Every structure is written in C-alpha cells, then in structure tokens.
Amino acid sequence: MKLLLLIDAGHGLYTYGKRCLKTLDPNEIREWFLNNRIAEYLEDEMEAYEDVVVARLDDPTGKRDVPLKERADNANKLYAQYIALGYVVIIISIHHNAGINGGRSGGITTIVDSRRASARSLEIRDRIYDELIAVTGPKENRSTPKSRQPLYILNKTDMPGTLVERGFMDSPTDIIKILSDEFARQCAAAHRNFAVKDYSLKKKAVKLAPKPVDDSKDYGYFTAATLNVRSGRSTNHRVVTQLKRGAKVEKLYLANGWWSIAVPL
Numbered sequence: 001m002k003l004l005l006l007i008d009a010g011h012g013l014y015t016y017g018k019r020c021l022k023t024l025d026p027n028e029i030r031e032w033f034l035n036n037r038i039a040e041y042l043e044d045e046m047e048a049y050e051d052v053v054v055a056r057l058d059d060p061t062g063k064r065d066v067p068l069k070e071r072a073d074n075a076n077k078l079y080a081q082y083i084a085l086g087y088v089v090i091i092i093s094i095h096h097n098a099g100i101n102g103g104r105s106g107g108i109t110t111i112v113d114s115r116r117a118s119a120r121s122l123e124i125r126d127r128i129y130d131e132l133i134a135v136t137g138p139k140e141n142r143s144t145p146k147s148r149q150p151l152y153i154l155n156k157t158d159m160p161g162t163l164v165e166r167g168f169m170d171s172p173t174d175i176i177k178i179l180s181d182e183f184a185r186q187c188a189a190a191h192r193n194f195a196v197k198d199y200s201l202k203k204k205a206v207k208l209a210p211k212p213v214d215d216s217k218d219y220g221y222f223t224a225a226t227l228n229v230r231s232g233r234s235t236n237h238r239v240v241t242q243l244k245r246g247a248k249v250e251k252l253y254l255a256n257g258w259w260s261i262a263v264p265l
Helices: 031-046 068-083 119-136 174-178 181-199
Strands: 003-009 052-056 088-097 108-113 146-149 161-168 218-221 226-230 239-244 248-255 258-262
Touching: 003 031, 003 068, 003 181, 031 052, 031 088, 031 181, 068 088, 108 119, 119 146, 119 161, 119 181, 161 174, 161 181
Parallel strands: 003 052, 003 088, 088 161, 108 146
Antiparallel strands: 108 161, 218 248, 226 239, 248 258
C-alpha cells in the first residue's frame, strides 16, 4: 500500500505563550521545539519504508507559524494529487498540551474533530493512542484520553487523521518526560508502529555497497593452462592446489625465483 503521511507540527517557534511552565522548566522550552523534534524523528522513521511519502504542513524551520487555513489548503491539494496516484492519505497533527498550571494530572490524549470525524479518523485516533501508551508507558489520569473537540485543522481537511497532545507542558509529572529526547523518539516510534501495522508497510531493500578493491595490493594472472601451487619454493614440495588459466592471485613477495602468493582469491 502507498501512503502519504501529512505531518502537522503545531504552531511556530515564536508563537506567543506556547511554552513550558517556567517554574517547571527555567528554559521555557517552546512547544514548537517539542512538536518539531517528534516530527523530525517520525520523518526519519518513515524513510526506511517503501512507497511512503512524508510531507510537512508547518514550517520545518519554525520561523513562521503557518496559518491554519494555509495548512489545510496545502493538505487538501496534496490529498487530491496523491489520491489520483493511488495513495492512501492521512494527517497527524503533533502538539503538547497546557492548562493545568502545575496540577498533578496529565497524560497523552488523541483527538478527532467533533463536527465531522469519519469512522477511519476514529480508528486512527484510537490506534495511535494505544501505540503511544504501549511504547511510552502506562496511561495517566485523563478522564477521556480519546476525545472529540472542534479542531480547525481536522475539520477543514479532506483526509482522515487525528491530533495528538503528548502530555502537559505545565504538569510536574509530564514535564520530565516530554523534555527528554527518549520520549520524543518513543512517540515517533509509536506513530511508525501504527502506520506499519495499519498500512502493511514494508521496509526498503538494503543495498549492499560493492566490496572495495584494495589497489595497494599487487595482483597477477596466470596464462598457463594449469599451474601447480606448492607448499614451498621447489618442485620437491607438495602441490596444495592447482590454478587454471586466468586465475587472479595476490603476489606477496619473490624469493629464489618463486612467488609467494595468497590463494584462493
């Protein structure tokens, strides 16, 4: 199956207010940095599979917070283009949550649009959530970790998909995880696991590089019909093997009119 995966890393590097709570993270890491890190790791994960195209709807540099309408319009253009080529198209919007102001709750949530979620979007929401919990650890205390909310990016796009909030930037329990590189890689791996299972993706064949030729070695070719290779430098030594015309051997050194060679080659 051919897959177009649309990745929507939420916001931009300079979007106002989208950052970790200062009392929990003195550096106030921006949400876009966290979103983009997962997006980049997911891009790397999907590169290993055949017939997979990944496209970003956000600005991968983070310098521009691409407006939601522009993201949705670009997504729909890509959808029409790739559906005509026989691809399945889905969207995953990557976010981190906030709003509990240092409270003890938290956790991952996956969301579909409450106005027009398709049956496939609901499946994607549920399966991605299950993969995230399986990879990142036990679920936390969200009452509705798989939910419906009015979301512009999912309401205005034609393909199925989900928005994922990967923990709270103002939760003392979540902040430790979401700031870690390991957690970002785990999230990317969970999304990959979902895609591989749901769309029967196959890894690209590994092409082995040709064995380099060591030009520093001295080689020789025999022109005789058959050549006896002996264990020592005289015809009194036993024959260890025979070489046919055209055989290639590495010449080691010449002594008393006899070549020492490395065989076979």
